Amino acid sequence: MGREESAAQAKEAAKAQxxxxxxxxxxxxxxxxxxxVKDTSSEAEAAAKAAEAAARAAARKAQxxxEGGLPVVKAKxxxxxxxxxxxxxxxxxxxxxxxxx
Numbered sequence: 001m002g003r004e005e006s007a008a009q010a011k012e013a014a015k016a017q018x019x020x021x022x023x024x025x026x027x028x029x030x031x032x033x034x035x036x037v038k039d040t041s042s043e044a045e046a047a048a049k050a051a052e053a054a055a056r057a058a059a060r061k062a063q064x065x066x067e068g069g070l071p072v073v074k075a076k077x078x079x080x081x082x083x084x085x086x087x088x089x090x091x092x093x094x095x096x097x098x099x100x101x
Contacts, residue, residue: 081094081095081096082095083095086099086101088101089101
C-alpha cells in the first residue's frame with residue numbers, strides 16, 4: 001500500500017503547489033497592473049483647459065475683428081507677406097506691424 005499512498009500524496013502535493021503558484025502569479029500580475037495604471041484625470045483637465053483657451057482666443061479674434069483691429073494678414077504662395085495700403089497716407093505697410101503714420 002505504500003506505493004499508492006505515496007503516489008496520492010505526491011499528487012496532492014503537486015495540486016497544492018499548482019494552487020500556490022497560481023496565487024503567486026495572480027498577485028504578481030495584479031502588482032504589475034497597479035504600477036502600470038495611468039491616472040488620466042490630469043489629461044482630462046488639460047484637454048478642458050485647452051478647449052477653454054481656444055474658445056477665449058476665438059472670442060478675442062472675433063472681438064478684434066468687430067472693433068476693426070489689424071487687418072487679416074494674407075500670405076503669398078511664396079511665403080511673403082502681402083503689403084497693405086494705408087487709407088490715410090496711401091503708403092504700403094506690413095499689416096503685422098501697422099502703418100507708421
